[in-house]
Amino acid sequence: MQAQALKRTPLYPLYAQHGAKVIDFGGWELPVQFSSIIEEHHTVRTKAGLFDVSHMGEVMIEGPDASAFVQSLITNDVTTLQTNQALYAAMCYPDGGTVDDLLVYKQGEQKFLLVINASNIDKDVDWIVSHAKGEVTVENVSEATAQLAIQGPLAEQVLQRLTATDLSQIRYFWFQQDVDVAGIKALVSRTGYTGEDGFELYVSAADAPSLWEKILAEGKADGVLPCGLGARDTLRFEARLPLYGQELGADITPLEAGIGFAVKLQKEQDFIGKEALQKQKAAGVPRKLVGVELIGRGIPRTGYPVFAQEAGEQDEPIGYITSGTQSPTLKKNLGLALIRAEYAAVDTPLAVEIRGKRVEAVTVKSPFYKR
């Protein structure tokens, strides 16, 4: 039996020479690590790391009604954006469940780039196209677009050596278009998914391998390392940045997932899911995403049931772990858990069931890490 061929990014041919261990990640053949997840994690926290995130999807929305259309799709308020500014948002179903979380880049008054999760590209594009209204065009430019992310405290100084554009002028969640980086035209955005300062660079697929090599060569003396999805996951986890499919999903609203800051219920125009989210907010969210630390021995992992500490054998779980690992920065066994709101206060004693055994745990403050 022939499995469906795995998709590859334009950087795939370079992985092997950098020592990558490649895994199947939601249908993509991607590097989970180059050296070691823990080493890459610490490198991003203390120096800088370079990630290939070309699997992410990009959708261009253009036309006289582009702004109004994007406004009707997303939970955040696109009218607050100036050109060259970006925002984080969710797209919701009418019941408030989450279609995807995304970044919206305002490239011009009539031009918006939506950056979506790789595993959701087909679903999102169908969703966007089927809700298109007014004079707009929707184009899936995912294959033509590659994305590299350089993240960490040294990201700016390393990248600055490759461009004449003054990167210190690009503020957090702003970007510059058509920046010349080592002779390659890039959209340079001060954003990321690691909890560190850094940049995301959008370039044509053809230019990606050359840019990858140039950044690594330039950063070598500073200790910049190529980093894989394993470190990306532990970094985003410590910073409590949600991962679709774990913290977010069709059955989880952005309010439950703790990204209410990206939900603007007071914005004038309707958006899909607004009514359901207003109702949920008024009634109080039934579940909340909390940080959990294990006190007993064990590591919380995605899907493990969470119980109230006084719960008996017959009692139902109060929720479940959405993500968990041993935090490389804090060396603690931590999880994010989606649990009933009445248990969400910090210092609430809980139990996490690990392979049939209940292990003592407690809710803790999250994010676990802030720079």
Add this chain to the structure above:
Amino acid sequence: MSKVVKGWLYSREHEWVEVLSETRVRVGITDFAQNQLGDLVFVELPQVGAEVVANQSMGSVESVKAVSDLFSPVSGKVVEVNSELEDSPEVINSDAYSGGWMIVVEISNPDELSELLSAEQYADFVLEG
């Protein structure tokens, strides 16, 4: 290429077995296994006195990313456990064949050893994937 120790025995689940005497063996996971798993951050081993059964789960190891079962390559009674791994599981990554040993078993069925692979057979097994 991952290392093997000549003269030892190996399971298809990537455990090594060092025969200490006619009735005792020491068990750990192979260099290939630790390399596949990546940085190990947690180990759960059976306790001294516990019975283990060949090809059945005897505990687990966890990397940053995932949990993997440990399968016992032999049947018998656990007589020693490397308790240092509880605090320093990374020793398995750095020293799979020595400091990374996991348990010593008083084996109940020496015939099971003939089911295991030689170093050469294991090296071929790993290559064949």
